[in-house]
Amino acid sequence: MDYLQKGSREFTLANLALFAAGFITFANLYITQPLFPEFTDSFGVSPATASLSLSLSTGVLSVALLLFGSLSESWGRKRLMTISVFAASSLTVLLAFAPSFEILLLLRMLQGFVFAGVPAIAMAYLGEEVDSKSLGVAMGLYISGNSIGGLSGRIIMGIMNDHFNWQIGMIFTGLLSLLICLYFVWALPASKHFTPRRLEFKALSKSLFHHLKDPGLLCLFGISFMLMGGFVTLYNYISYKLLASPYNLSNTVVGWVFVVYLVGTFSSTWFGGLSDKFGRQKILLAGIAIMFSGAILTLPVNLFIKIMGIVIFTFGFFGSHSIASGWVSSRATKDRAQASSLYLFAYYFGSSVGGTTGGFFWVRWGWNGVIAFISACIVTAFTLAVTIVLLNRRPEKA
Numbered sequence: 001m002d003y004l005q006k007g008s009r010e011f012t013l014a015n016l017a018l019f020a021a022g023f024i025t026f027a028n029l030y031i032t033q034p035l036f037p038e039f040t041d042s043f044g045v046s047p048a049t050a051s052l053s054l055s056l057s058t059g060v061l062s063v064a065l066l067l068f069g070s071l072s073e074s075w076g077r078k079r080l081m082t083i084s085v086f087a088a089s090s091l092t093v094l095l096a097f098a099p100s101f102e103i104l105l106l107l108r109m110l111q112g113f114v115f116a117g118v119p120a121i122a123m124a125y126l127g128e129e130v131d132s133k134s135l136g137v138a139m140g141l142y143i144s145g146n147s148i149g150g151l152s153g154r155i156i157m158g159i160m161n162d163h164f165n166w167q168i169g170m171i172f173t174g175l176l177s178l179l180i181c182l183y184f185v186w187a188l189p190a191s192k193h194f195t196p197r198r199l200e201f202k203a204l205s206k207s208l209f210h211h212l213k214d215p216g217l218l219c220l221f222g223i224s225f226m227l228m229g230g231f232v233t234l235y236n237y238i239s240y241k242l243l244a245s246p247y248n249l250s251n252t253v254v255g256w257v258f259v260v261y262l263v264g265t266f267s268s269t270w271f272g273g274l275s276d277k278f279g280r281q282k283i284l285l286a287g288i289a290i291m292f293s294g295a296i297l298t299l300p301v302n303l304f305i306k307i308m309g310i311v312i313f314t315f316g317f318f319g320s321h322s323i324a325s326g327w328v329s330s331r332a333t334k335d336r337a338q339a340s341s342l343y344l345f346a347y348y349f350g351s352s353v354g355g356t357t358g359g360f361f362w363v364r365w366g367w368n369g370v371i372a373f374i375s376a377c378i379v380t381a382f383t384l385a386v387t388i389v390l391l392n393r394r395p396e397k398a
Contacts, residue, residue: 002192003131006138010189014129015141017188018122022145024085024177024184025118027153028092029057031173032108033235034154034255035166037243043101048359051236053101053108058232059352060112065341068116077125077191084117085181092174096167123340127329129191133276139326140272144265147318151261158255211339216331219388223284223324223381225346227291229354230377231317234295236355237362237370238310247303260311264318271319272326281389284323288385291316292378295371320381321347 032039032053039050068080091111098104122142130138153173160169211217235258242249242257275283294316297309325343332339354377361369
């Protein structure tokens with residue numbers, strides 16, 4: 001059958017379109033993260049409460065993914081992704097006019113719901129339309145769009161908050177995202193290997209829970225939860241650390257610290273290629289170990305060492321996420337959208353739980369407490385990765 005292969009025009013268009021969708025989703029999802037200190041000052045809320053502007057979005061997103069993955073089996077991949085990116089972009093513009101922190105949280109929850117139309121469906125689209133020999137690279141390119149989107153949203157908000165205000169930043173990002181939506185609609189090829197099903201929630205729920213019987217998939221879901229919980233915790237509270245003494249950095253400079261997301265763009269694609277060549281098991285373990293070493297390097301006071309630790313931490317995270325997410329798409333031989341939805345449910349639920357829980361560690365024990373919490377998450381993920389390696393000594397489903 002005519003699957004998309006690396007080097008073809010259709011492969012390039014599909015990957016650029018999904019790169020754009022990932023950019024829109026994550027630029028808008030993480031747009032409040034660098035604003036936590038601003039929310040703490042302006043609205044008089046604690047760091048943990050300020051983090052709800054992200055955690056509530058990711059929490060609603062995690063649940064909505066289960067719904068959107070099932071809906072896409074009936075309504076089609078491209079249609080739902082299109083609705084998602086346009087709605088999410090429009091809501092970002094509305095955030096600029098929120099009259100209170102409570103209304104802002106309500107809008108962020110609604111935004112979390114519509115965000116769900118892209119992540120699981122994009123992964124399912126790639127699993128269906130891309131040749132298996134090119135899937136690792138394709139998944140890596142999509143995830144690189146996620147990392148660049150998250151980076152761009154943070155930098156824009158840091159600059160706008162210093163020179164104008166965060167409301168102007170919201171309007172600018174929302175309008176930019178709406179323009180990129182138009183490119184996505186034009187560039188993404190229609191599905192050739194998708195067969196629509198009747199929307200029967202009982203049957204779809206049965207196929208969803210079928211994946212929970214696979215111990216290998218359960219390990220991948222656990223890895224997703226733990227790694228994302230640790231990852232978002234570091235980025236949630238590093239702004240508080242760098243804005244305070246002895247660093248006293250500006251919002252603009254702190255915003256540019258997030259440029260280290262670019263290493264995620266490289267590592268997600270590079271790790272995907274390595275997994276195609278050397279096998280995903282070894283590369284996943286290596287990625288998690290790299291992430292742990294980066295977390296430890298953020299402990300010293302020296303700013304250069306701390307930034308290098310963040311770079312290494314980010315490099316390992318995106319590489320590991322690329323491998324684990326691609327593994328889900330290949331291990332699930334049917335109903336891939338549901339399998340991807342479960343993986344991303346764990347991913348974003350980990351972000352929601354870990355991101356806010358880390359705030360209590362920050363308030364109680366400072367940065368050392370934050371890293372202790374992150375380290376516990378990473379060690380648990382590594383243990384699950386070893387478990388799936390042992391499971392795959394038996395014949396693998398993928």
